[in-house]
Amino acid sequence: xxxxxxxxxxxxxxxxxxxxxxxxxxxxxxxxxxxxxxxxxxxxxxxxxxxxxxxxxxxxxxxxxxxxxxxxxxxxxxxxxxxxxxxxxxxxxxxxxxxxxxxxxxxxxxxxxxxxxxxxxxxxxxxxxxxxxxxx
Numbered sequence: 001x002x003x004x005x006x007x008x009x010x011x012x013x014x015x016x017x018x019x020x021x022x023x024x025x026x027x028x029x030x031x032x033x034x035x036x037x038x039x040x041x042x043x044x045x046x047x048x049x050x051x052x053x054x055x056x057x058x059x060x061x062x063x064x065x066x067x068x069x070x071x072x073x074x075x076x077x078x079x080x081x082x083x084x085x086x087x088x089x090x091x092x093x094x095x096x097x098x099x100x101x102x103x104x105x106x107x108x109x110x111x112x113x114x115x116x117x118x119x120x121x122x123x124x125x126x127x128x129x130x131x132x133x134x135x136x
Contacts, residue, residue: 051130053083056106058098065102072106076114076133086127099127107131 004011004025012031015022052075054068075082084106086099103120110131118130 050080051083052080056086056102058092079133082131084129088125103129
């Protein structure tokens, strides 16, 4: 303890469970500052995955499909998950097979850049499928 006082530093108990306990002489304030800096840098480099949603319709036209499909590809390339949904309005629910065909088409066209995390499934008046980007 006297050595720490002479060096104008702190005596830090590194491993109190060890026999005998291990202590270290260091500047504790500087140590804490460097730890916080490392944690901040790690948070900055961390990629947060968002869930983007793209709505389709059961009787969607080709050009509208292509526009929405480009958005799906853009979101996947940005590293976000994509929730593709087909919303059925009125009596369209009786033709749920059309919605499933649309979602299967989307899945087949993006197989090289993503994986299907959840296959198309009917929930209420909408059919939902979740796509996740492939890890690099």
